[in-house]
Amino acid sequence: MFPLKDAEMGAFTFFASALPHDVCGSNGLPLTPNSIKILGRFQILKTITHPRLCQYVDISRGKHERLVVVAEHCERNLEDLLRERKPVSCSTVLCIAFEVLQGLQYMNKHGIVHRALSPHNILLDRKGHVKLAKFGLYHMTAYGDDVDFPIGYPSYLAPEVIAQGILKTTDHMPSKKPLPSGPKSDVWSLGIILFELCVGRKLFQSLDISERLKFLLTLDCVDDTLIVLAEEHGCLDIIKEVFYDFHSYELMKDKVFSEVSPLYTHFTKPASLFSSSLRCADLTLPEDISQLCKDINNDYLAERSIEEVYYLWCLAGGDLEKELVNKEIIRSKPPICTLPNFLFEDGESFGQGRDRSSLLDDTTVTLSLCQLRNRLKDVGGEAFYPLLEDDQSNLPHSNSNNELSAAATLPLIIREKDTEYQLNRIILFDRLLKAYPYKKNQIWKEARVDIPPLMRGLTWAALLGVEGAIHAKYDTIDKDTPIPTDRQIEVDIPRCHQYDELLSSPEGHAKFRRVLKAWVVSHPDLVYWQGLDSLCAPFLYLNFNNEALAYACMSAFIPKYLYNFFLKDNSHVIQEYLTVFSQMIAFHDPELSNHLNEIGFIPDLYAIPWFLTMFTHVFPLHKIFHLWDTLLLGNSSFPFCIGVAILQQLRDRLLANGFNECILLFSDLPEIDIERCVRESINLFCWTPKSATYRQHAQPPKPTSDSSGVRSSAPYFSSECPDPPKTDLSRESIPLNDLKSEVSPRISAEDLIDLCELTVTGHFKTPTKKTKSSKPKLLVVDIRNSEDFIRGHISGSINIPFSAAFTAEGELTQGPYTAMLQNFKGKVIVIVGHMAKHTAEFAAHLVKMKYPRICILDGGINKIKPTGLLTVPSPQI
Structure with a gap:
């Protein structure tokens, strides 16, 4: 998303159509509320970014099918120009027309039609450039199907839209689906708006709604719409003067824009993190370095993306519903005033006043950032630009500011609600992720402290080592051809985390289906098992608008775990x-x-x-x-x-x-x-x-990384310890039945040597160790007979012969080392012997006696003999 800059955030609200409670869909399940459907369709709008479009940020679902949409907002719009009641200059009209067409062209390329184009939805930023607002309302409401109000404004609707009327299609009442409006309807609306700008006043003001719609329908049958409109409003002279040479131009490529179009550079969407294109292609320094800092001011918050600012606004106490209540957009009505006058046994009611709250209130409320700015007033500018190369800290310390060290010790649930702490963590992770994979070792380090919720999706992908052209790979997978598992997937999806509004939406179900099918198709050696849908859910939720990344994360997660x-x-x-x-x-x-x-x-x-x-x-x-x-x-x-x-x-x-x-x-x-x-x-x-x-x-196990890798020297006892590579002292595989017969786990000779801090000679390799003070104490119990023990044993081990270790009642026989064994209760105790059966039985006895952390040396004493680590006690003189 673009930085906030001098824009603001605004919120508007509307109601989705309510559905009957006693009707089920064609699949036999309860109908999905229309508000859930809208919420699912809305998500794709957050990915449509263009300088001529107001960025969508979030949608919130409230009671009784209420939805609140948050988007970028500007206070000025074309309505302000029309209020001046004077014609707008031709050059200004051309610039407005070209900028609106830029926005419409980009929308149309993504399959979006505005349909609600009007002067008050064409906003002007502080530099006077156009930004189209509410361009996604038609898309998110399924072309108006999911709301009780028409999309669009009567004066600006195209004749074919009016002629089609309002025809709804629902799951429980199938009907002929109307054709959705296309880009031409937006061009008509723009033409009417430009006409109004040229003549300096709004059209059709003397006509009521019905007469206005009838007149617009007649325009579909005339040859020269422009002349008819001009004659109707008594402004034919003005129109002939303005449009004499170019009223039949082809949009965008017409010569009328020949002087305007060179003023605008072609917009290219910035490359995303896991994009196949070069992310640093546009990172070039200007010849004059001073130009780099000319636009910098002290409003560092405005340099953050609008998504981040909104997230912090919510943390700082922002409440959408409260903002709308304060502006009287949401009004409470006493329940008794909503009761009907008559109610029959069959449930039919009469005398109930029309609830106008289900209609669209087009007011956009500006969300004040004062509370957020006041909360962040003590945050210095350096917090917005942390240095990444000054890496003097060791695990698990963070690079965040020293002032946040106290906050880092608080419970995670509190840290995630702390505005200043989240600001620092979001900025740090944003910079680290932009440097991925170069900075992946630092991402691991910071993730050990915590992961900010806003950055969780990309951070997980980095931790899983996702790289490469993931979108190209995902696009090549056939997700449409029917396969045998389709039926099972269809059954499982409606039961998977459906308490979540996003995943329960039809859009969520469709994405579930594609990602799961992509995984099944791309892994022919594996099959779909029930539960794979649940495994997919976290990745899909975090990457709802990036199916390729959800698929890539899932494909990296499954082989590892x-x-x-x-x-x-x-x-x-x-x-x-x-x-x-x-x-x-x-x-x-x-x-x-x-x-x-x-x-x-x-x-x-x-x-x-x-x-x-x-x-x-x-x-x-x-x-x-x-x-x-x-x-x-x-x-x-x-x-x-x-x-x-x-x-x-x-x-x-x-x-x-x-x-x-x-x-x-x-x-x-x-x-x-x-x-x-x-x-x-x-x-x-x-x-x-x-x-x-x-x-x-x-x-x-994969080969260990080199010095530039992430975990080349991970500590022995560490939550990021990799699976160890196999060596001569590693554990050997044993039959499953033998494994089941053993109560206690086996450990390798490699582990034992490392835990005892013994020095190995020859070609044997051991893992990296921590210091002695930081690892648990270990006791080695040698259960061979005393003669074998004397011939050679592990340094520091004690001898409790198996043959005389336990009484008939299963109690430990009292001996010279019984007290030491008792003292080590709670520490790691390794049982060593000649015969696997005896060591397993000895360990099982200790477990019965509630001794924790009992394990068996895999391969017994024979595994240690080649290392030369066995010692012989000094002879008694």
Whole structure:
């Protein structure tokens, strides 16, 4: 969007047509309210930007089908020129005509017809240039179908529009669909307006509405409309003088504009972030550097886009309905005054006054920015232009101003409502994203602090590594040819996050359908599973006007977090995933794990929708946004920690109930504190060794980046730790049945060496480590017999032979190391032995005794022997 500059923001309101409550559509579902339909169609108007068009910003849906539209606004319009009641000069009329035609031409190229062109909808900015207002009303209302008032003004309607009359088509009352108006109707309206400017007064003022419409209908049958109009209004001499040479010109290319057209440069829409064109093509310095700063003033807010300004205006206390009430555009009426005089048993009523509120009030209310400017008066100019190259901070510190450091420690929900904080974050992310992919490492860094809601869509795309000509790729995919999954998609979409106004609109359904079909068609090795629609919802919501980006994000997200989940036969992938999740529950909360296993409440009964949709099926969108802000910073094992964090919030209720009660509990999941869930999942992730969540069917790890990459040296315990590459000391794959038989997770020798901070000789490689003070303490329990232990063991390990470790009652046998084991309860404990069966049983015993963070060394002691790290105790003399 363009900067606000010297423009203002305005709001106008209207009502959509109400639908009957007892009628269903052709699909058997309740009818979609017309206000929802309008809201969906409106979205595309936000993408139409041109210097001659007022930028649409937002639409808000209120009670009783009320809609409030926010758009760019200017106080002056052509109506002001007509009030002077004197002819406008020919040169001015030519400039106005050319600028209006520029706007109409751009609209028509995007399939939009104004239909409501009139002098008060042709605004003039402070430099006198034209801006067309309300150009999207005809489009968003489905050519007038969804409102109870006609689109257009009688004096400026083309004869064919009047002749067609008003004919509505609805879902529950099908009728012959009228042909929508085309660009020619706008040309007629412009001609009438230019006529009025030339003669200096409005036409048809002496005629009432019916006579006016009859007269306009007769104009469709005359040869020279201009002469008839001039004679009717007694201004034939003026018209002959002005239009003598060029009243039959061809628009835009006529020689009449030969002197005007060179004054205007051709408008080219700026390249978007994920555009195939060169984004820096227009970034050239002028020869005279002083020209670069000639227009700069101290109003830094005016340099921000109108979308940002409106977002900040809302945060600063802006209330659309209150603004309209203050200007008496919205008037309350006592309910008793709306009752009919007679009401029959069949529901028919009589004597009810006509409710004129359903008609269009064309007033546009200017939204005052005083409150916002007052809120930001202490924000310095440097905050609007942060330096990106002065990167001295380390994770997780932010580059935002020092004054905001206190705000950064507040809960996320408060930060997202803080005007000054959001201003700084929006500006910083905007500049970082414009430098993507060069600044993607800094985007990762700032995203760890938080992501401003306004920038979330593009930031997610950057975190997922989306690059390239995404629109060209999306356009080449066949989204129209019928495929077998069409029926299932049609069934699923009307049930997917339909509480959201945007996604429940017909436009939202159509976009859902195209994005999902594009993914299915472009991934022939995968299939559509129920839940894919829920997975698509967050990306579509954030990129509603950019289907290609929604598709690209979804295509990048699924291989990272749901690799092979959408195979035709995905049972082996799902079963392995759920088994690892069970081990994670036992690792972090053995008491809960023991209880769930005893009552038979296994993850297969509740967790499949969690992971198949990455929680989008169980949480509303506003919670998913905060959850995924963190999820996208983690690797493919982070969802396990989210799942455990959810269970721990329900821990008390789960422990107190049996199987049936747990089933009922999860059939309607209780309210989850998502901020607490995110906080605890990060903590769980930091306590989980990387290899503990190893899966055979996970996406193969990518090679680590070089020094210019994002995560070439990610900390060991970090929510942005990548999936580790495979080495000689990595975990080996084991059969699924063997994995299911083990209660505790395995960890690799690589992890053990890193956690114990041992030095490896030879060709073995270990991950990057954090400092000793910042990692959890670790205890290695060697369960071999004492003779084997003496021959060689891991430095710092203790020996508790498996054969004599537990009593017949399952209690731990008292010995020299029992107290040490008890002291390490709550820390990571690694069980090491010769036989996998014994280590698994030993670990299971400890889990039964409610020891958390128990894991097994994969491959046993034999995996460590080649490294030369085993030590032999000094002989006792």
